[in-house]
Amino acid sequence: MKIAQLVIAALLVSGVAHAQKKGLLAEMSGQGYGSAGCGLGSIVMGSDGNQILAATTNGTSGNQTFGISTGTLNCQQDGIFKSGKEVPAFIEVNKVALANDAARGEGETLAGLANLMGCDSQAMGSTMQKNYNKIFVDTNMQPAAIEANIHEVVSKNNICGA
Amino acid sequence: MNFRAVLILLTLIPLFSPASTDSINGIMREVETRQLSQERQWLKLLHFEKDFFQSRQSQMDSPLFFLSQDGKKNPQAELLATIQAFFAPVAGMDVNDHPQCRFPARYRWLKNQLKDMALSWPDVDCPRFKAFFEGIRGESVSLVFSSYYLNNPSSAFGHTFLRINKAASLRDGKRYELLDYGINYAAETDTNNAFLYGFKGLFGLFPGKFRSIPYYYKVREYNNAESRDLWEYELSLPQSSVDMLIAHIWEVGPLATDYWYLTENCSYHMLSVLEAADPSVQILDKLDQFVIPADTVRVLWNKTELIKSYSFRPSVRQVYLERWRLLSAEEREELEALAEQLRTRDEITYSQNFLTKDPVSQARILDTFIDYVDFRYSQQVQEAGREEQLKLRVLAKRSENPVAPEAVVIIPKLEEQPHLAHPSGRWGVGALKQLGDDETSILFSHRFALHDRLDPSWGYPKASQISFLDMDFSSGKKLEIENISAFELVSAGAWSRLIPENSWRFKLGVERTRNENFQPTHEGIVRLGSGWTLQKGHFDFSAQLLGEVHYGPHLPHDKLWGGVGPYLEAHFEVNPFWLMQAHIFYRRDSYVGVQDYLRTGIESQWSFTKNLGIRLQYRNERFLERTSLQLFKYY
Known part of the structure; x- marks a missing residue:
């Protein structure tokens, strides 16, 4: 039996x-x-977030603990971000840590974003702290809106070179 | 004229000149004379290794990885086919599909091997590889070890992946690790069924794939979502090897290879690509047949000169605990008040006590609270649940306070560093005396992996046991199985008011015991229990409720029965090399009506070194009393 x-x-x-x-x-x-889209981890996620976890942990797809709701990482080709997509992907994946750093006025995640955007991280820290509500609360933590508002406040305060 | 047309023209010119045929023939001859197909790096680039039957072939399973039909078995044929292919015309194909663009590491290697010859190489411009190479901007490489994670069986042994470290930012000369790319090799699983998952994982039935993933993604996943520490070991590799590594990852990137959970796994292939990139890296042959992620780190540390430096990236749990340690007693009270509100209310209000504190103190409390929420409610934080909504309001409060957060610097003690841990395999030999037996029998044991709570505690999480395939045999009158733990997991995480987590244990295996006629019997057993553990310094005490299901094919009455009862255990670490524990377990059984069972046990191990220890065990249970003394050798 x-x-x-x-x-x-x-x-x-x-x-x-x-x-x-x-x-x-x-x-x-x-x-x-190697042609269109299948290259080295164009971290192609399917429509459901499950696949991304499968792609990242050495692990199960059950017991899911980390997933990203939408697919900005789709902006990768061959495992590298297409130009212009780095900032939105960064914000989407890091928004929780970014909100923490913004509220505290500094932090590694915020510094990383400042570098990606070509901004001075100290100035960006205090600007984001002052505009915390506008960037994170008013936007209801929606990544695209967070990004738009960050761009707005940094350009208003003129803290990014170039 | 468009770019592509120019490209085609440029590459066609040398191709159809007689010089190119001369080049191919010259190269072929030279390759034969120098026996390049037997060069270590060529074999490594093709992932040739001896398999279990000592025959040598490539571990890559996709036919797309080979340009010769024989490529998987014949490195010479693959080399000749590769050379031919490198000289193939670009016309009529997407340039990115040209063999030079598919196998840039092979191409580099070949050119480098023959750099003393005046040859005209038909260099093809590969836009997509170039974009990849320049996007990674690798200057150095780190091997990252993500610590054990009991809540996910496949991560219980830890995980390793590579981080390709970018050069410092051109703008301010600083390094931004979060912006590096990580290279991960993982099984692409397709099932939630634990049985299927285990089976397919063990027998190489999942496809494994390399992925390039931003490091910040891994940090969020491990440090934040799963509260696992990351250890980053920077390797001393010259720039040329880093470039080769990136080029080689490009070669294996699009392929699927059978993922073997215990052998050709994530950690194995991180090392196999390193060996391909740099012929002076020799590590695979220093590993066991079975590759445990933590062991690879230990072997790198002990047996190679590759690790240049290492750093520690604490999990959000560690950061929270450290912030908590820095708080004064009064500040801790405020933190608890906030945590209490988070649990019970829909709005956070700040007490008069809090509001009268100076801004520095307020910042300390709020910063600790923020990390507390992230750690304790990580699921809700990701899913923007209730706790996250409340936390966002606390963040708003924090943003009104310009005081900079206190820097949290955690420097783990030597005894917490995973590369200093004991090896995960364990042999044992000793003596066993059972009440009623006239003679002492010899005891042998072997554990495949990883750590229990009496082993030397260096480098492993102190509150955990992860035993995989632990087998004890005794040889008295005949050879008997004493115990098999296919899997035994213990998580004795301490309960506290702020972190009210449960401790739990699980075992699947076979135990030798006595039946009511005092006859030895083997019973298959599944044990699961949960409760609480309290910790005070080096002492901890667990109280749990255990349930067991037994199956004994030779039992005189019920073959299948269950039992349930309280389990108490005390554990004491005198020092990392001398540990002891004692337990008492009462169980109510369903065997032949209802029976009572009581078991007490005490055991202690004293280790001379991280590789050698001696363990004394005493157990007294219904119908059985046994004492054993064993010498353990870790390998």
Whole structure:
């Protein structure tokens, strides 16, 4: 009885594995090596956030602990951000840490964003602290709105070079 | 004329000149004379390794990785086919599909090997590879170890990935680690079914893929969402090897390779790409057959000169605990009041006490509270749940206070550093005496991985046990299984008012015990329990409720039965090399009506070094009393 169960389970498993391998190969040969979009982790996430977790932990897709609701990381091609997409992706993934740093007026995440945007991080820290409500509360933490408001306050305060 | 046309023209000119055929033939001859196909780096670039049966072939499974039909088995054929392919005309294809663009590391290697010959190389311009290479802007490489995570079985052994460190910012000369790219190798899983997951993971049925992911994403995932510490080991690699690494990652990037949970796993392939990038890196042959992430870090530290420096990136839990330590007693009271409101109210109000404090003190309290919420309610924080909404209002309060946050610098003690841990495999030999047996029997044991709470505690989380395939055998009159723990997990995280977490334990395995006729019997067992652990210094005490299901094929009555009861355990660390614990367990069984069971046990291990220890165990249970003494060797 026990053995029968095992055999069935093994058959099921190999069946799934086989199907999956076929799927993968089809995908590969269909797209051709390295062409459009399949390169090194164009971290292509499917429509559901699950896949991104699968792509990142060495781990399970169950027990999900970290996922990103929408897919700005889709802005990667071959694992590298397309130009102009770095800032929105950074804000989306880091918005919680960024809000913390903004409220405190400084921090590693805020400094990282300042560098990406070509701004002075100290000036950016105090500007974002003063405009905390406008950037994070008024926007209801929506990434695109956060970005727009950050751009607005930094340009009004003229703290970014270039 | 468009760019592509120019490109095609440029590459066509040398191709159809007689010089190019001469070049190919010259190179072919030279490659034969120098036996380049047997060069270590060529073999490493193709991922040739001896397999379990000692036959040598490439570990890459995708046919797309090979230009020769024989490539997986024949490095010579692959080299010749590669050379041919490098000289292929670009016309009629997307230039990015040209073999030079697909295999830039091979191309670099070949040119470098033959740099003493005056050859005309038909360099192809590869826009997408170039964008990748320049986007990564790698100057150095770190191996990052993400610490153990019991809540996710596949992460219980930790995880490693590479971080390609960018050059300092051109604007201000500073490094921004968050903006680096990480290179991760992981299984692309497709099931939530634990059985399928384990089975497919163990037998290489998941496809493994390399991914380039911004480091900030990994930091948010590990440090924040899962509260795991990150250890970053910077490797001493010359720029040329860093460039080779990036080029090689490009080669393997688009492929899927069978992911083997215990052998060709995340940690293994981080090292295999390093070996491909730099022939002087030799580490795979220093590893065991089975690759445990923490072991790779330890081996790198102990057996190579590769680690230049290391740094520690604490989890949000550690940051919170450190901030809490820095608070005064009064400030802690305020913090608790805030935490209480967070639990019970829909609005945070600040007490008179808080409002009369100076801004420095207020900032300290709020900063601690912010990290507390992020740690304690990480799920709700990600999902913008109730706690996150309340926290955002606290942040608004914090933003009115211009005092800079206190810098949190955590320098882990030596005994907390994972590269200084004991090896994860363990052999044991000793003696076992059971009441009723005339003779003492010999005890052998072997544990595949990783750590229990009596092993030397250096480098492992002190409150955890992760045993995988721990087997004890005794040899008296005949060879007997004494105990098998396929999996045994213990999490004895301490309860506190602010962090009211549960401790728990789980075991799946086989135990040898005695039945009511005092006859030895083997029982398959699943044990699960949960409760609380209180900690005071080096002492902790757990009270848990355990439930067990037993299956004993040779039991005289019920073969399948269950039991449940309270379990108390005390654990004491005299020092990291001398630990002891004692337990008492009462269980009410369903076996033949209802029976009572009581077990007490005490055990202690004293370790001479991180690799050698001696353990004494005594256990007294219904129908059985046993004492054992074992010498453990960690390897």
